[in-house]
Amino acid sequence: MIKALSVLASAGMVLVACQNVPSTDGTASPIDTANMSDTVKTMASDEFMGRAPGTEGETKTVDYLIKRFTELGLEPGGRDGKWTDPVTLKHSMITGVRSLNITAGGETINIEQARDIEISSANARDTITVTKAPVVFVGFGVSAPERDWDDFGDMDLKGKVALFLVNDPDFGVADDHPVAGLFGGRRMTYYGRWAYKFEEAARRGAVAALVIHETKAAGYGWNVASSSPGENYAVAGTKSKPSVDLQGWLHEDMAKQWVAEAGYDLDTLRTAARQRDFKAFTLGDLRFNAELALKVDTVESQNVLGKITGTTRPDETIMLSGHWDAYGIGAPDAQGRVVMPGANDDALGLAGIMEIARNLKAEPAPERTVVFAAWTGEESGLLGSEAYAQDPVYPLETTVANFTLDILQTAGPAKDVIQVGEGQSELEEMMAATAATQGRTVSPEGLPENGLFYRADHFSLARRGVPVLLIMGIAGGSDLVEGGREAGDAWVKGYIDDRYHNQNDAWDADWDLRGAAQDVELFLDMTRELANSTNWPALKPTSEFKGLRDASAAARE
Ligand SMILES: [Zn+2]
Structure with a gap:
């Protein structure tokens, strides 16, 4: 009946009436x-x-x-009878890299933005400095009590760099692997997303969160991951979430170099991280350093809301x-x-x-x-x-x-x-x-x-x-x-x-x-x-x- 009514309502224009196409049920x-x-x-x-x-x-x-x-006859749906609800967006861009490297065993490995790493900051500050921060390999970095899974144990991430694997622990495992299907199988859970990993690192007080990029597990290539290096948009305001100072992707080749410096092999670490008993650990004497200049601005924007x-x-x-x-x-x-x-x-x-x-x-x-x-x-x-x-x-x-x-x-x-x-x-x-x-x-x-x-x-x-x-x-x-x-x-x-x-x-x-x-x-x-x-x-x-x-x-x- 409702369908018939709305056809009548718009039957005044021949064109419009013609465009009211039949549903498969005949109405x-x-x-x-x-x-x-x-x-x-x-x-x-x-x-x-x-x-x-x-x-x-x-x-x-x-x-x-x-x-x-x-x-359309809607009522304003925002606060105080308004149609719009203000949204302030923070925008930042890394404009100057004074230093960006890791040190290990007295050696320094320089890191190049866009080639080796894609980092940005959701904390709108003019400069970001990280000095000699230990690097912690956190596996997939998942804390999922409903799945009885915890990669962090009693690891304290305050002031440290958290290094994550992309996707979740059951991505790419064989059907008979003990964790097969625990995180949705081929389907990614929220724990697999970089957004979750950055948030989890921030909740634990890390200074930076880096996700090791792998094309298959990320769902897109390095060209996409590094397409706007140094740029970040976030919601401004007192209710916004805490963020790490630096977040982003680490190229797989650079990640292999890092873990090798600490005496590990990335494939072995990935295999270990798929075990329920895996716990985060510090990668030897690896230290992360960054001194970056940022250009910061805000954009005032609006959501539009109506209601019945x-x-x-x-x-x-x-x-x-x-x-x-x-x-x-x-x-x-x-x-x-x-x-x-x-x-x-x-x-x-x-x-x-x-x-x-x-x-x-x-x-x-x-x-x-x-x-x-x-x-x-x-x-x-x-x-x-x-x-x-x-x-x-x-x-x-x-x-x-x-x-x-x-x-x-x-x-x-x-x-x-x-x-x-x-x-x-x-x-x-x-x-x-x-x-x-x-x-x-x-x-x-x-x-x-x-x-x-x-x-x-x-x-x-x-x-x-x-x-x-x-x-x-x-x-x-x-x-x-x-x-x-x-x-x-x-x-x-x-x-x-x-x-x-x-x-x-x-x-x-x-x-x-x-x-x-x-x-x-x-x-x-x-x-x-x-x-x-x-x-x-x-x-x-x-x-x-x-x-x-x-x-x-x-x-x-
Ligand atoms: Zn869209």
Whole structure:
């Protein structure tokens, strides 16, 4: 019935009515693909200058989002009745290397930024000096009580350099290895991510955290790891997390040299680190030295928030989100284009959440509050969502779920939806049931070892225990109605190779948005169901964050 109503609501324009394509269950889709296309056409136009935080492009984007949210009938969702929530981003760049080396046995090995190491600082200071810091090999650097795993023992990291292996202990082991499957097998857990390792080192007072780069285990090559040497963005403010002074990647060749100086062999150390009884130890008389000059500045930016207030349980919220920022203006490409328009990424995701808002506003108001968030700073490291999660407008313990759209595919309708991450929450079963009503199935992501679950804005909430789902068009090739998986994979490859994060991520009149509309409708249906229920989808025992959610259970009683 709701679907029929929304078709009537938009039947005034012939074009729009035509764009309301049939769902696979025979009813018309409530998602208007012409609306979505128009939204992207505007946000990805040159006028918006690639939507870089802190620029005129931000002003235009935020004004546009407020105008659209207002027209959709949303209420301002920020603090004090405002549409926006301020976010201060710290930006730093290492501009001068006065010294950077390790010493061992009276010998000095110089370290070259970008060639041997990629380090930066999230602590915005003009100079960073590290003198004769011992280097501790911490293995995978995992402290996971729920898996009965602890690499640190009683090692004190204060003032020391923590040297980590990338990924988690069961990556790449044989099926009969004692730790096989303990950390999700081929799928990376949070413990495998560099972000976790930097945080764990900071919690333990380390002065620096370095992760040994290996292409397969990292999911990308040294060229990617070292692509912006010395540059760092972080959330400013008193609630921001403690950071190590220096963080980054160490090239595998340099790591081999370091451990050899201390009388070890990297392969042997990796084998040892995969054992449950492994404990961190100091690498001989290795000492790390650095004297660095930094240029530090701040960028004032904003998240944009709208909401529909719940009728009976307004303090319980369901959140839909995407990010408004893109890559701004860069060097001219072969055709002389400088704007990197971020059309699929993520103007299209925001176009999707606006369609969800339009549908929900055409229906009786939901019992719970639905929040619509357009984050800033995603491309600088999930910073807008991180700032929100550090100081949420709507308490995280009573946030029922977050649904994030970040890059939708534009290759047409699909027989499946790709699930990112696995074993996290009961939203996974709910997604499968909802997809079934669309005549679709759920498929696992294409490259689980890349850990996409930890690499989009929903994760800022997930890591604090909020149940989340992410739909990301590049998480794997869809099984397309026309052309099957092969055509879906080809679309993903074409997007990543040719358009991702560059001038080609542009609006295209020839997009087939019917598949994107299926994904948006899926989140619409799930939002509607949760917003009119008393259900709190739980985290699963295999989630790294279940303990956190459990700790706030009283708030949901
Ligand atoms: Zn994105």
